[in-house]
Amino acid sequence: MRDEGRRVLFIVGPTSSGKSAVAVFVAERLNGEILSCDSMQVYKDMDVITHAPGSGLLRRAVHHLIGIVPPEEEFNAARFVEEAGRGIDSIISRGRLPIVAGGTGLYMKALIDGIFPSPPKDESLRRELRRAASEKGRTYLYRQLGEIDPETAARLHPNDLRRIIRALEVYRLTGRTIHEKKTESEGISRKYDCRIFVLNIPRKLLYARVDAAVDEMFEKGVVEEVKRLQKRRLSLTAGKALGVGEITAFLRGETSLEKAKEELKKNTRKYAKRQLTWFRADRRVEWIDADRDAADIAEEITGLLR
RNA sequence: GCCAAGGUAGCUCAGCCGGUAGAGCAGGGGACUGAAAAUCCCUGUGUCGGCGGUUCGAUUCCGUCCCUUGGCA
Numbered sequence: 001m002r003d004e005g006r007r008v009l010f011i012v013g014p015t016s017s018g019k020s021a022v023a024v025f026v027a028e029r030l031n032g033e034i035l036s037c038d039s040m041q042v043y044k045d046m047d048v049i050t051h052a053p054g055s056g057l058l059r060r061a062v063h064h065l066i067g068i069v070p071p072e073e074e075f076n077a078a079r080f081v082e083e084a085g086r087g088i089d090s091i092i093s094r095g096r097l098p099i100v101a102g103g104t105g106l107y108m109k110a111l112i113d114g115i116f117p118s119p120p121k122d123e124s125l126r127r128e129l130r131r132a133a134s135e136k137g138r139t140y141l142y143r144q145l146g147e148i149d150p151e152t153a154a155r156l157h158p159n160d161l162r163r164i165i166r167a168l169e170v171y172r173l174t175g176r177t178i179h180e181k182k183t184e185s186e187g188i189s190r191k192y193d194c195r196i197f198v199l200n201i202p203r204k205l206l207y208a209r210v211d212a213a214v215d216e217m218f219e220k221g222v223v224e225e226v227k228r229l230q231k232r233r234l235s236l237t238a239g240k241a242l243g244v245g246e247i248t249a250f251l252r253g254e255t256s257l258e259k260a261k262e263e264l265k266k267n268t269r270k271y272a273k274r275q276l277t278w279f280r281a282d283r284r285v286e287w288i289d290a291d292r293d294a295a296d297i298a299e300e301i302t303g304l305l306r
Numbered sequence: 307g308c309c310a311a312g313g314u315a316g317c318u319c320a321g322c323c324g325g326u327a328g329a330g331c332a333g334g335g336g337a338c339u340g341a342a343a344a345u346c347c348c349u350g351u352g353u354c355g356g357c358g359g360u361u362c363g364a365u366u367c368c369g370u371c372c373c374u375u376g377g378c379a
Contacts, residue, residue, distance in 0.1 A: 078340040106342050115339050160346045242343045
């Protein structure tokens with residue numbers, strides 16, 4: 001019983017692998033509450049485009065971190081870790097099982113292994129660094145990082161400007177390097193026993209499901225949803241949701257509806273592939289064959305927990 | 307039926323005045339700590355339409371056949 005209370009379950013997988021439904025079944029069986037681990041479903045008023053679980057599923061189990069932020073606001077891994085960490089503690093204090101479900105690999109890892117304490121982004125500093133990069137050449141910042149934090153530089157590709165800038169930003173703001181700070185990370189795996197289940201289906205089937213899900217989005221009115229969103233000032237992060245760009249191009253008359261749809265399918269397939277890369281890299285995960293009913297999958301998972 | 311242009315990687319096409327071929331896209335793999343549904347990196351052997359001929363050697367030249375597209379009938 002004590003053991004039961006110190007456990008956190010993760011049900012993850014690529015988009016369209018069916019994790020939302022499986023998570024609900026597991027929650028019903030194990031007295032759990034679901035905590036979404038999804039960088040886009042945190043946004044409200046973007047239900048269709050982010051594939052948020054429908055009202056049927058939402059009613060069957062308590063869900064957290066879905067639709068909690070307006071699209072005008074930025075969201076990031078650090079905020080997720082903070083909110084999710086708090087959520088897990090409170091679910092456990094209520095004697096229930098936290099089930100983290102979603103497909104954002106970074107968020108999952110940051111939650112489990114921790115995210116080192118560091119200052120939020122500094123837009124003006126980033127602008128300055130970006131300008132330096134374009135004026136003095138792509139390798140300028142990379143060489144600079146090589147001098148102050150050779151370990152991090154060695155791990156990054158010279159073209160990976162985004163990460164190079166972040167590394168320099170952290171150093172400028174704190175006087176300490178990312179490499180040093182990483183040792184300060186403390187995730188929930190120190191407190192809780194984490195079991196990570198990855199829902200896996202054959203690639204071809206996965207892609208077929210992705211295509212079908214995109215078709216369904218259009219039937220559910222994504223175009224209308226994006227039209228509504230266009231009237232607002234989407235944050236940098238919310239605006240990056242798959243589909244926003246493709247559908248906006250259509251609404252502007254730059255492409256046909258069919259082309260926009262195909263483009264979105266293609267980009268979503270690529271995204272699913274990238275998600276899998278993340279899970280494959282984590283040796284702690286347990287792979288679950290997900291080419292069957294959600295109830296069956298849930299049964300296998302609950303069985304594995306005994 | 308005639309004329310013309312083509313048939314080269316899953317797709318769109320380059321290329322070779324003869325020495326067995328290369329881009330983009332797709333596909334595959336990897337990375338990832340405050341943008342992560344983002345971003346970055348790596349990855350191209352395919353009867354060069356079929357069959358003959360010329361040649362030391364043909365995907366490249368010649369002949370022929372098949373197919374596609376456009377034009378003329």
